Every structure is written in structure tokens, then in C-alpha cells.
Amino acid sequence: MVRDRLIKLLEDSLKACWEKGALKPGEFKGPVEMEFTRDPAFGDYASNLAMVLASVLRDNPRKIAGQLVKNLDDCDGVLEKVEIAGPGFINFFVRDAVWAGYLENVLRLGSGYGKSENGKNRRVQVEFVSANPTGPLHVGHARGAVIGDVVANILKASGCNVFKEYYINDVGNQMNRLGRSVYLRYRELAGDRIDFPEDHYQGRYIYELAGEILDKDGKTHLEKTEEEEIPFFTSYAAESIMNGIREDLKAFGVLFDNYFSERELYKERGVDRLLEKLEKNGFIYREGDTLWFRSTAFGDEKDRVVVRETGEPTYFAADIAYHKNKYERGFDNVIDIWGADHHGYIPRVKAAVQAMGIDPETLRIILVQLVSLSREGKPVPMSTRAGEFVTLREVVDEVGKDAARYNFLMRRSDSHLDFDLELAKKQSNENPVYYVQYAHARIESIIRTARERGMKIPGFGEIDPLQLRIPEEIALIKAITRYPEIVEGGARSLEPHRLTFYLNDLASIFHSYYNKNRVISDDPDMSRARLVLVIAVGIVIRNALGLLGVSAPEKM
């Protein structure tokens, strides 16, 4: 990357300055910052190193900048010129030929352009969605699903060994309630008069499940008592709903490496043995019949119950065991993606991880703000239990996978998102995703035209890169250069939205260039050079959309 080379140049210069005594001695705890400038007048990249050093060395920043510039050894001839500006910025102007030469990289790497080995093959688990199988996924889940999926893609692209997992919370009260809901509807369909409790699941899918059972088994389930029958209804419903969830996710382009059942944790007394061990280490204490986890020892605001008075473990107990399980499987990093309403849960899980002797920094939690739903500007209430929701499936069917995914990726995950159904359906023509896809389709169209006119599609070796010299062309190449840095930044911050913003930028620069300049013209040399440029843009758009799980169409 050009940026890396400039950083190296500046670091070497700093070393040289100190060796020669051109700068006062001092301690600089890197890293050297090198940023894109937003104004070409400030060059291509700028560094604030001199200003940072000024406070350490207690000297004039412009004077320091002067020494740094004087000792630059541009042995590769990357630089056009270097300027000192403002309070002490060092502005680097890169030679046009260097930019154009960069295209060679992009063309050679193709679909590999943007990938890196930064992750050093670290094993990373991303756990997301993990909705209880008590009903179909709704739009709220959809956001977490896309964010998790794309975070995984980005980490993969930056060289991590990624494992995607869905935690099935199939133990506990909610599940019993689900089973009982289906059981009651079954009796109702079988002709019994029932009084359906308000706090049970009201959705129509409950009737559908009950109907399936009635069709298959007839009235045989009326013979035994409710207590005896409910486990059957529970597991039938859970399995059926879980299958539906899998299919919906698949249609949304979200695939998991593993679905992990909470029940696994209880096998071979797993949870009990973990609690015993933690008790031995002093992290758990008894109060009457309840067991408490001492999370205050790690900064949580209060201790937490892990085993109730009744002797049943809490959800938290299972979650401690689950996180232990994750680390035992050898993951170096664990990423949990939760709804933002679970934020209060973070300290205790971090505490649990720490109590097991694991560095809590290796556990990262992404909070996804819940999606509020509206229809033509009016809020639509959503509750799984009341059966009022728009499902993920409906959104995918009506808005389309590409538009839906892109929509959920356009905001930072911790910022609130309002999803307007009518707008999402209607918007299909002005949806931002089409802006980017259109750029790609346009590029493909240019390539088709070139072929039709008998042009051979050139490789980088067949063009004169110096033909690409107008500001719009340099701007395009620079934007292309940024792409690997965007991926790297996205992987570091776990922020997929950076890619959508980048894509929007890139598409905008391209469209603008396209409107002002002809790619295929009477000038064969120029046509070849521009064709290569445009092909490179296409590669980047395709790769970036690939990470988002959005298609890059050749025609629209």
C-alpha cells in the first residue's frame, strides 16, 4: 500500500534525525499517523507527526517538520513533493505514475484484492441471531443477522479463521410456554373449549403447528394429561420453528457453521461441574438454597444468581458454561452480537470470562439497536408473543435480499434504525443499493460495448498508465487504493457500515467520471487505459459487495 510506504519513509526519517542529532532526543510511542487528505491542496496523504513530537520534545512543530522532511529518503521515487503546512502538517504529494501503477495490483489480484493476512489466521467465533425458537424471525432479528454475517465476512477477508454460530436457547420457561401454547391450540382445533392465556404465544403459526399435529396424529394426544403431553408439543414446535428459521436465514444469505443447542451444556452435568469448580475458586457462594456468582469482584454492580432457590440453574449459569465451551474449543477471540436491550448483561459475562482465567479483552460484544417498525410513518407495535410482527421472510420476499441487507448495513449498529415497510417496498428504484449496483452494471456494459466494437480487453501491461492523469482519474485510483484500508478498518472496529459508505463514495466518483469522460473513444491508447481503470473499479465494487453479501449484477 502507498500509505505503508509513506509511513516507513517517515519512520526512517525520524530515526535518521535522532541519529544525526537533528532533533532533540525524546520518547515517541508510535504509531506514525498517515491520513487521507480531504482537499487535494493538502496533497494525497498528510501526517501530524511533527505536531505530536512537538509536545514530547517541547519544540516548534514546523521546525520539527522541517527536519523530518529534510531527512526523507525517497529512494523509490514515490513522491512528487512534500510540503509543510498549517500548524505543522507534513503533506505528501504522490507522483501520478505511482497511482496509476497501483492498478496493476488490482488487476492481478482480482477477487483477492482487499484481502490480507492481518488476522494471522486467528480463530474467531462470531455468535449471532441466537433467537429463541418460539416463533419466526422478524425484522429486528434481520439486522443482527446481516451485521453478524458481514462482520464474519470482513474478518475472513482480513485473514481470520472465522466460525459462525447460532446459540439455540431451547431450555426454560419460554419453551414450556411455547409447547403449552401449541397444546392448547391443538385442543381447541380438536373441539375443546379452551381459555387461551394472554401471556402465551398468540401468533397464527401456533395454529398452523397445532393443525399439523392434528392432521398427523389425530386426537391421540388428548388421551394423556397435559403434563405428559407438553414435552412432545414443545419439541415438535421447537424443531419445526427452528427449521423455518434456518430456511429464512438461508434465503437472506446467512449461513451458519454450527447451531449450538443449550441442552448440550447440561450433558454430563456440565453446568454443575463448572459451578462446583467456580465455587472451589471462591467465585461462587451460597445463601440458603441459592448460589450466587461473585461478579462484583470484577466490577459488576451486584452479584448474580446462578442457581435458584428451587434448584434450577438460571439462564446466566448456562451462559457461563457456554462461554467456557467457546474458549475450550480453541477460539482466540469470541464475538457476541446482541440486541442493545441486553447491554446491562455485558459486565456479568465479562466477569464470568475473567473468573475462568480468560482475558476479557478477547471477548467483544457488538450491540445492535433494535429496529423500530413503521408503516407510512406510523409506528407498528411488535411483539412475538402477541403475534404482531413482520417476519424476516416477508421483508426478503417483498424488498429483496440485496436491498434488505444493504439497508441494514447503512447505519452504525448502535444507532437506532427505523424500518418503514411502505418505503422499503416502494423505494426499490431509489434505494441506495441500486446506486452502487448500477455503477457495476454500467462498467459491465462498457466492457460489453468494447468487445462488440472489436476491442481486445487489455491487461495492465498493454496500457500506458501515464494516460490516466486527469483529476477524476487520479481520484478514482486513489479511491481504489483506499479499499484495503477500509476492510482493515472495518475488521478492527467491527463496523460493517464503513463498507457501504465507502461503496457509495466510490460509485459516486465513478458516475461523475463517466458522465464527463468517454471511456471508449477514437483514441485507442486512451481507450485501453481507461478500460483498465474502469475494470479495476468494477473489481473493487464486486469485492466489496461480496463482503456485504449483496450481488453485483451485470445488467439491471
Place this chain on the structure above:
RNA sequence: GCGCCCAUAGCUCAGCUGGAUAGAGCGUCGGACUACGAAUCCGAAGGCCCUUGGUUCGAAUCCAAGUGGGCGUACCA
């Protein structure tokens, strides 16, 4: 009460972990197709970055207090 998140153009939001003159989309107004796709482009209007202090060469960004909103504060999951 306590804790976490948020407050930036009329609306929806970016702002790359402290940088130079704060950006984009939508909306509004005005322009551009006899040439590679007008799902596009060009231009204009639009701002006390919630308020007040502090930290320093430099603050939308960090700290403190206040205001307004969301969420959490279970022996639910």
C-alpha cells in the same frame, strides 16, 4: 435513584479513535440524453455539531456538570 447508549442541514444519518474551510443521501429549487445504460450527472439554498465549563498547538470527537430522548436495573430469556 443508579448504570449504559444517543443528541451533527427540514428528514435519515456519516465523520476513519484529537487535525486544516463539518460531509452524504432524501426532500426543495434550477440545469444536462442525435455518442460507452438519465436507476446517472452538474449547480444552488440549507449548520451556535444540544448547553456551559475544562484539558492543549488544535475539540463534533476526550473530561465534568446540566438538558432532552432510548434502553437497562429479575431467583425472565
